[in-house]
Amino acid sequence: MPELPEVEIVRRGLAPAMEGAVFSSVETRRPDLRFPLPQKFRDRLQGTRVDALRRRGKYLIADLGSGESLIMHLGMTGRFTVSKAAGTVRPGDFYRADPGDPAHDHVSFVMRKRRLESRIDYNDPRRFGFMDLERTNGLDNSRHLAGMGPEPLGPDFTPQSLNAALSGRSAPIKAALLDQAVVAGLGNIYVCEALFRAKISPRRQAYNVSAAKSALLHETIREVLAEAIEAGGSTLRDFAASDGAPGFFQDRFQVYGREKEPCPSCGAPIGRLVQSGRSTFYCGKCQR
DNA sequence: CGATTAACCTGGAAGC
DNA sequence: TGCTTCCAGGTTAATC
Numbered sequence: 001m002p003e004l005p006e007v008e009i010v011r012r013g014l015a016p017a018m019e020g021a022v023f024s025s026v027e028t029r030r031p032d033l034r035f036p037l038p039q040k041f042r043d044r045l046q047g048t049r050v051d052a053l054r055r056r057g058k059y060l061i062a063d064l065g066s067g068e069s070l071i072m073h074l075g076m077t078g079r080f081t082v083s084k085a086a087g088t089v090r091p092g093d094f095y096r097a098d099p100g101d102p103a104h105d106h107v108s109f110v111m112r113k114r115r116l117e118s119r120i121d122y123n124d125p126r127r128f129g130f131m132d133l134e135r136t137n138g139l140d141n142s143r144h145l146a147g148m149g150p151e152p153l154g155p156d157f158t159p160q161s162l163n164a165a166l167s168g169r170s171a172p173i174k175a176a177l178l179d180q181a182v183v184a185g186l187g188n189i190y191v192c193e194a195l196f197r198a199k200i201s202p203r204r205q206a207y208n209v210s211a212a213k214s215a216l217l218h219e220t221i222r223e224v225l226a227e228a229i230e231a232g233g234s235t236l237r238d239f240a241a242s243d244g245a246p247g248f249f250q251d252r253f254q255v256y257g258r259e260k261e262p263c264p265s266c267g268a269p270i271g272r273l274v275q276s277g278r279s280t281f282y283c284g285k286c287q288r
Numbered sequence: 289c290g291a292t293t294a295a296c297c298t299g300g301a302a303g304c
Numbered sequence: 305t306g307c308t309t310c311c312a313g314g315t316t317a318a319t320c
Contacts, residue, residue, distance in 0.1 A: 002313060034296075034315085058314075076313055077298080104298085126297045128314060171291060180315085187313055236313065237300075276292060279311085 002074040004058060004152065004185030005228035006239050006247065010080055011055045013242030017082045017111050017118035018050045018062060024117070025110035033106060034075060034130040044068060044133055050111070057148055057184030061139070069136045071144055075128025082242040085110050085117035101125065120242075149183045152221050157183060159215035166206040166214060173209055174202035174275050183221065189234060189256045192281045194221045196255045201287045202273070202280045227252070255281040 002010065023045040028037055038044070049065035062070040072078075107122040122129075134142040149165065150156035165182045166173070176182050177191045186194070195202050197220035200213055209217065233239060233247030236257070240246055250257075254264050259272040263283040271284045 006313075073314080075297095075315080101299090125299065126312090126314095128297070169290080175291080178314090189313065234313080239313075277294080278314095 002058060002076075002078065002233075002239060003187035003190050004055075005190070005225055005249065006233040007055055007058050007060060007074065007185070008229050009233040009241050009247065010074070011053055011060055013082060014060070014080055014120065015053045017113075017120060017242075018053050020050065021111035021113035021116075021118070022047060022049050023109055024112040025108075027108045029106050029108075033124060033127045034073075035132070037107075037131060038133045041131075041133070045070065045109075056145060056151070057180055058187070059144065063136050067136055068133050069139055071132045071134060071139075071142075072122075073129050073131075073144075075124060075126060075130070077126045077238055078122065078124040078129030079238065079240065080242045081121045081123065081240075081244065083119050083121075085119040107131065125238075147181050149179075149181050152183050152185055152225055157218070157222075159211075159218045162218045162221075163209075163211050163214035166209050169206035171206055172202060172275055173200060173204050173206045174280050176206040177221075178276070178278075185225070186221065188278050188280075189253070190221070190224055190228065192256045193224045193254060196282060196287060197224060199286050199288065201284075202275060202282050204288075255283060257281065 026042040026045045028041060031037060044066065051063045051065060053060065053062050055061070058073060060072040064070060104123045104125045105121045106124055109120040111118045111120060132144065139145060150161060162183065166176055169176050173195065174191060177186050177194070178188065194217060198213060198217040200209060200217060228234060228249040231247055231249035231252065232241060232245065234249040235246035236250060255270050258270045258281060260269050262268070263270055263286060265286050266283065268283060268285040271282055273280050
């Protein structure tokens with residue numbers, strides 16, 4: 001579920017509980033998620049302060065006072081929920097909207113900032129998510145972040161940089177945009193939406209996207225991501241902000257999940273095809 | 289080297 | 305109702 005907008009919504013929800021707070025308790029209920037949890041995971045977190053919680057593509061990164069960073073990825077079904085810690089709550093305060101299946105609460109943190117305690121639960125049924133610890137220094141070259149493309153909402157993502165990244169590639173533009181090395185943070189939904197807005201066929205080979213179309217695509221990528229963040233992300237099945245609130249951008253999808261419905265631009269039925277094993281939704285008439 | 293596919297894992301929806 | 309099959313927001317190791 002989580003592409004860049006959803007991860008950004010999660011970051012904004014976790015930041016008040018995590019930034020400036022210390023891990024007072026770390027509980028793991030299994031040794032691994034997608035990968036084994038790092039060695040001495042609890043020891044390296046407990047008592048450590050979080051200086052900042054940031055996002056890089058679909059990754060969440062908590063920079064710690066210890067000189068390490070906690071890297072978190074939500075995979076497909078990862079979800080963080082923030083609630084007040086047991087013990088500090090008053091009766092009726094312990095409200096956790098839609099907690100999901102507790103069988104999949106794999107990691108829990110208790111964060112303490114002065115006298116305020118927050119409980120953070122990580123729930124992930126499919127366990128495609130992971131957590132890792134790396135030195136903050138040189139993090140951009142760590143195994144998870146090395147080779148990652150520019151942040152689409154940042155200054156390094158320009159019409160020229162996108163055009164250059166696409167120029168050497170013969171893969172379909174759909175596949176190229178899913179490659180995190182081209183631009184960070186896009187997933188299946190927002191690639192479909194951005195290509196529709198730019199009226200580019202998902203089948204077109206990346207190097208055949210003209211400079212003018214690259215510039216338009218650059219604009220539609222930023223536009224669709226910014227609008228999605230503004231709407232609180234997209235909730236298809238199980239995405240929710242860390243306070244349990246759903247997103248609303250799914251109501252504004254123009255093509256994603258709308259096979260056979262009329263194209264909002266020309267009225268022709270929306271098509272679906274499978275590219276690199278994933279569904280692509282598009283308008284065969286508008287997108288060339 | 290770049291591109292495509294299979295696999296990781298579970299749950300929900302659709303089909304029979 | 306119950307069983308089977310298909311599909312899902314992501315990444316990556318293996319194969320072409």
